[in-house]
Structures are given as C-alpha cells and as structure tokens.
Amino acid sequence: MEELQAAVTAHLDQVSGLVQALSSELRRGMGPAADNLRGFIRAVDWTEPWLICLMAFHVVLLLTAVWFRRNANFQLFLLFLAYSGVYLAERMNRYLGEHWKSFTSRNYFDRSGVFISVVWSGPLIFISIVSVISSLIALCRLMVKWKRAELRHRARLARDKKD
Structure with missing residues (x-):
C-alpha cells in the first residue's frame, strides 16, 4: 500500500511540475513562438x-x-x-x-x-x-x-x- 501511495505521490509531483512549466510558458506569451517562426522564415x-x-x-x-x-x-x-x-x-x-x-x-x-x-x-x-x-x-x-x-x-x- 505504501508503494502505491509513493507512486501516486511521485506521479502527482510530476504532473504538478508539468502544469507549472506550462503555466510559465503561457505567462511568457506568444513572443518566443513568434520569434522562432520569424527565425525559421528568415533561415529558408x-x-x-x-x-x-x-x-x-x-x-x-x-x-x-x-x-x-x-x-x-x-x-x-x-x-x-x-x-x-x-x-x-x-x-x-x-x-x-x-x-x-x-x-x-x-x-x-x-x-x-x-x-x-x-x-x-x-x-x-x-x-x-x-x-x-x-x-x-x-x-x-x-x-x-x-x-x-x-x-x-x-x-x-x-x-x-x-x-
């Protein structure tokens, strides 16, 4: 039972990290994506x-x-x-x-x-x-x-x- 609880906790921590990373990306806005697109267009x-x-x-x-x-x-x-x-x-x-x-x-x-x-x-x-x-x-x-x-x-x- 403790192994299951530890696995669930580890999974929740991983999901929490992914959600935090996604929210920080969304807070930065579309600027980095637009910069990457402009760089791609210029490189070709x-x-x-x-x-x-x-x-x-x-x-x-x-x-x-x-x-x-x-x-x-x-x-x-x-x-x-x-x-x-x-x-x-x-x-x-x-x-x-x-x-x-x-x-x-x-x-x-x-x-x-x-x-x-x-x-x-x-x-x-x-x-x-x-x-x-x-x-x-x-x-x-x-x-x-x-x-x-x-x-x-x-x-x-x-x-x-x-x-």
Whole structure:
C-alpha cells in the first residue's frame, strides 16, 4: 500500500511540475513562438525553384479542393492523397536529406523532420481539414434535403388519407 501511495505521490509531483512549466510558458506569451517562426522564415531561401514549385503545388491542390468541394468522391480521393503524402513525409525527408545537393543550395532536411513537416505535411493537413469541412457541409445539405423530402412525403400521405 505504501508503494502505491509513493507512486501516486511521485506521479502527482510530476504532473504538478508539468502544469507549472506550462503555466510559465503561457505567462511568457506568444513572443518566443513568434520569434522562432520569424527565425525559421528568415533561415529558408524561399526563392529556390523547388520551394516555389512546392508552394504552387499546395496552392493548386487547395484551389482544387475548394473547386470540387461538392464532389464527395473527389473529396475522399483528396483526403487519401493528402494523408498518404503526410504518411510518406518521413521517408521523403530521409531521401531528400541524402540527395539535397542535386536540387537545393542548403540541407533543410534534418533528422527530426521539422522542415518537411512545415512545408509539406502542414499544408497537406490544412487541405485535408478544408476537404473534411466541405464534406461535412455537403452532408448537412444532404440531410436537410432528405428531411424536406420526408416531410413532403408525410404531408402527401396525410392529405391522401383525408381524401
């Protein structure tokens, strides 16, 4: 029983430390995060052709997702495509880290995969969110259409019953 009590106390102390660390981070505000983001943006040469092509790819994919927002089958395909891209990001990072000299001036592909997560996976996840929201809106519209048809059918049945 004493071992259990000691384990629970140790766990509560650890949780308390995490909560204190989180609250101190929140008290500092968004300044450090904004500084890190500015440093990241400055460290990358955004004029490299492959980065411009990658950004153009994401813009075209986003516009395609918005353009075909009412096509449920295409939205499902787009979700599969985007999540496959996110799934393959680790392998892509490893491959691109080995062959970076053939297409870029600097090696952006670190072991932790921060760069590939920001420029590849992040936009794909955003596009996936847009696709899911579009699908939910289409589903809501379909439910409203179905309910209206059901109410019209019930009204017709009630009218025919009176006659």
